[in-house]
Amino acid sequence: MDLQALIDRIRGRISAEEDRGDVATYIPGLARIDPARFGLAITLADGTQVASGDADTPFSIQSISKVFALTLALGKVGDQLWQRVGREPSGSAFNSIVQLEAEKGIPRNPFINAGAIVVADVNLGNHQPREAIGEMLRFVRFLADDDSIFIDEDIAKGEQDTGFRNMALANYMRAFGNLRHAVDLVLGVYFHQCALALSATQLAQAGRFLMLDGRLPEQGRVISPARARRINALMLTCGHYDASGDFAFRIGIPGKSGVGGGILAVVPGRASIAVWSPGLNENGNSKLGTLALQMLAEETGWSIFRAAST
Template identity: 80%
Template sequence: MAPDLPALVDEVATIMHAMEDRGRVASYIPELAKVDPAQFGIAIATADGRLIAGGDADTGFSIQSISKVFALTLALGKVGDQLWERVGREPSGNAFNSIVQLEQEQGIPRNPFINAGAIVVSDVNLGGHQPRVAIGEMLRFVRYLAGDDAIAINEEVAASETATGFRNMALANYMRAFGNVRHPVDLVLGSYFHQCAIEMNCRQLALAGRYLMLDGRHPEGGRVVSPGRARRINALMLTCGHYDASGDFAFRVGIPGKSGVGGGILAIVPGRASIAVWSPGLNENGNSQLGTQALELLARRTGWSVFSPPDAR
C-alpha cells in the first residue's frame, strides 16, 4: 500500500518542530552562526511528478556541501573517469575538513565529498577559466536541474567563508604541493566558496535532485548523466555523503544522502523520490540533527531503502 505522503510530511514536520534538542548551528562560518535553529523544512519530489512540502520548505538556506553532488556531476562530464586518478572513492573515516590522510596518500583525497576532494573537483571545473566562469556554469546547472532561475548565491555567506576558510586554504595548498591542485589556490577556493554559498529552499533542492532519482534523466526530457553514472553518484552519496557518519546514516536511513553544514540533506530513493530536508542545528559529525532524524522516520514509515526489494518499498 502506497504511503499517504502529504499526511506523512505534515506529521514529520510537526514532530521535528516539537523537538527540544536541535543540535548546534555551524559557528565557524559567521553567517551560518546567525541562522535560527528553530526551523525545519522538508520537500519530496516523486517519480510521478508530485512535489509535497511541509514546515519551512520555502525558507532559503546555504546548501554548502550538498553542492558537491552537482559539482561532481559537472566534473565527470568534463573529464569522465580520469577524475578518479586525482580523487578516490572510499569513505574517509575522518572529519570532512581533515588533513590527516593527505600526507600518507600523496595528496589524493579519499572521495569527492570531503572538503579536500571537493577542492580538487573545483580545480577540474575551473578548467583554466576565471572563477566567475565556473561559478556561472554551476549556477546555470543547478537552475536547470531545479527548473528555477531564481536560485542565486548568497554573497554574504561566500564572503564569510572566504574570510574564515583557513583550513580549506591549508588543504588546497597542501594538495597544490603534490600537484593535485593545478590552478592558483585563490582561484580554486574562490570558485569553491561561492559554490558552497548557493542558496536554495527544500522545494528547489528536491527538484534539483530528480535526475539521480530518475537514472540520470531530466524529468522534462533529455539526459543529465548516463544511468551508470547516476548509480555511481548515488553509491558515493550512500558511502561517503555524511563524512565519518556515513556508515551510521546508511544503517539508520538506508538511502543515498548528501549533507551540508548549512543544515540541509539531499536524499535519493532511486525510482521513487528526491527528498530535501533542512534544519540548521548540526550533530557532532556536522550533519543536520533533525534532518537525519526526519529521514530515518520517513524511511521507516515508507519502507524506502536501497536494501529492500522493489516490491517492498
C-alpha cells in the first residue's frame, strides 16, 4: 500500500468538504484559527513517518494532553488513581457537572474535564505548579523526541480567563474532598497542559509508545504493556466524550480528541496517527478529522475489531 498517496488522497477529499464544523470560540486563541487548516501524520511501528497538509503546523492539543497526563499520574500513584477517578464512559458533555453530585465528586473517567482535573491534582503532588508543568512538557518532548514542543502561553491565559466551568468543577470536587490542593494551583497545571502545542507530526510520534505496548525502540520502556493496553482501552471507550461509542462504531481505533481540532489515534502494533482540522462537530470533536480517520480506517483495514489475518 502506498500510504503517502492514500493520505494525500484523503487530504484532497477533505479539502473539498464545505461543512467544516465550527472552531471553539470560548477560548479566544482557538477562535482565531482558520477552519480550512488540515494536517494528517502517521508514524508506523518501524518508525517510518508520512504526512500531508498542515502536518508541521503546531496547534493546541487541548484534551489530547489528558492521555499524557494520565500516563504520568499512573506512574506516580498506580492503581490508587482509580479510587478517585472512574473508568466508565460518561455519556455526558466533556465539561458537564451533572454527574458529580450524584456520584459524590468522583468523575466518571480521566478524559472528561473533571477527571483530568483530578489527574492534574495528582501530578501536582508536592510541587509548585511550574514544576509540574515543566515535568509534563519534558515528558511530551521525550516521547516525541523533539525539544521544540512548547506551551502556548496565550492559549493558557485565555483558558484561565474564561475557564469558569472548570473552576466550578474543581471547587465542587474540592468540596467532596477529591482535590488535595488549592483549586487555583491545580487549574494552573491543567490549563497549561491543555495549552501544549504540537504539530500532527510531533503528536503522531508522541503517541508511538502506546502503539508499541508502552515501549519506544530508541529509548526503552516507558510504561508496562498492561498499562499501555489499559490507556488504549480508555481512549476507545472514553476518548470522544459522549460520542465515544460512535467513534468506535465508525472507526474502531482508540482515539483521543481535543477542542483544538486534533485527534490522536492508536492502532496497536501498527500505527500512531494524528489529524488536525479545527472545526468541531456538535460533540466538540473535530468534524473533518473524524471523517479523515474513517476514510483511513476503511482504506487500510486498521481496526482493532478486524482479524489480523485480513
